[in-house]
Amino acid sequence: MATSICSKEDLERMIDDVRLYTKDGKVADYIPALGKADPGAVACSLFFEDGNVLTAGDKEQRFTLQSVSKIITLALALMDRGEEEVFSRVGMEPTGDPFNSISKLETMIPSKPLNPMINAGALAVTNMLHGNTSQEKLGRLLAFVHDLTDNTDITYSEEVAKSEYETADLNRSLCYFMKQHGVIKGDVEELLDLYTKQCAIEVNCLDLAKIGYVIGNQGKDPCTGRQIVPLHIARIVKTFMVTCGMYNASGEFAIRVGIPAKSGVSGAVLGAVPFGVGIGIYSPSLDEKGNSMAGMKLLETISKRFDLSIF
Numbered sequence: 001m002a003t004s005i006c007s008k009e010d011l012e013r014m015i016d017d018v019r020l021y022t023k024d025g026k027v028a029d030y031i032p033a034l035g036k037a038d039p040g041a042v043a044c045s046l047f048f049e050d051g052n053v054l055t056a057g058d059k060e061q062r063f064t065l066q067s068v069s070k071i072i073t074l075a076l077a078l079m080d081r082g083e084e085e086v087f088s089r090v091g092m093e094p095t096g097d098p099f100n101s102i103s104k105l106e107t108m109i110p111s112k113p114l115n116p117m118i119n120a121g122a123l124a125v126t127n128m129l130h131g132n133t134s135q136e137k138l139g140r141l142l143a144f145v146h147d148l149t150d151n152t153d154i155t156y157s158e159e160v161a162k163s164e165y166e167t168a169d170l171n172r173s174l175c176y177f178m179k180q181h182g183v184i185k186g187d188v189e190e191l192l193d194l195y196t197k198q199c200a201i202e203v204n205c206l207d208l209a210k211i212g213y214v215i216g217n218q219g220k221d222p223c224t225g226r227q228i229v230p231l232h233i234a235r236i237v238k239t240f241m242v243t244c245g246m247y248n249a250s251g252e253f254a255i256r257v258g259i260p261a262k263s264g265v266s267g268a269v270l271g272a273v274p275f276g277v278g279i280g281i282y283s284p285s286l287d288e289k290g291n292s293m294a295g296m297k298l299l300e301t302i303s304k305r306f307d308l309s310i311f
């Protein structure tokens with residue numbers, strides 16, 4: 001997709017049109033630090049194949065990846081351990097349940113989380129990252145994010161990580177359940193520490209758009225052409241984004257928008273389009289399923305306007 005197809009004014013207008021939806025949602029506050037976000041904020045970046053960038057809206061906003069980090073750890077775990085091992089500990093099917101649900105874990109035989117986009121599955125994936133210590137695992141993950149974004153300044157928010165770690169009792173229970181069933185190995189508190197830091201990696205819309213571009217572009221760096229994520233892994237990640245990326249709203253989203261996407265409870269939404277554009281959106285006011293209200297609408301507008309559905 002060429003840069004000329006969309007002007008800055010166009011993008012500003014599309015953002016203004018969806019801004020009203022922020023009033024219908026609510027900022028996540030089950031992680032107390034996320035509750036401080038400005039509910040009216042909306043920002044968007046588009047990263048094009050010629051390296052050009054369009055950013056509009058509240059573009060100075062920085063935010064944490066939250067569940068968007070799940071696609072990044074999945075790619076890294078697949079690179080570290082290969083498909084066979086990863087999918088022996090996490091499934092490939094959508095759940096239709098909320099992202100933090102525990103219910104299917106008990107009924108699955110063998111007991112493994114249904115997919116890597118729900119919290120249980122993401123915790124199992126993070127547990128598979130290579131590294132001798134948590135520090136080393138986090139360092140490898142951050143280095144991978146630096147590669148994907150071409151931004152070595154990115155780190156995690158200590159405040160958000162701590163806030164989630166101190167209140168993550170549901171994720172704690174998922175971990176202990178999975179440890180009992182051999183899905184998770186090692187120390188649960190160490191895993192939660194790493195997982196909450198992974199979720200607290202702090203970015204802006206442009207960083208998000210670049211990651212979206214790389215995944216949409218079969219794993220290749222937009223500037224150098226280097227294969228950052230192997231092609232078959234980029235394909236797996238995109239498929240999960242379509243089937244489970246918006247949690248239990250993924251079906252409707254696929255029909256309305258048709259862009260492989262991943263959302264997070266911070267209000268982050270990443271779109272990976274195979275037509276030479278990466279999309280990063282931030283708007284923290286969420287619907288009851290945990291997806292950004294204005295963010296989903298904006299992605300729908302962009303998809304329809306530029307005919308970006310993959311279906």
Ligand SMILES: NC(=O)CC[C@H](N)C(=O)O
Nearest residue numbers: 066067099119199264265
């Ligand atoms: N949906 C999300 O973004 C959830 C991520 C969040 N860190 C959690 O585990 O609850």
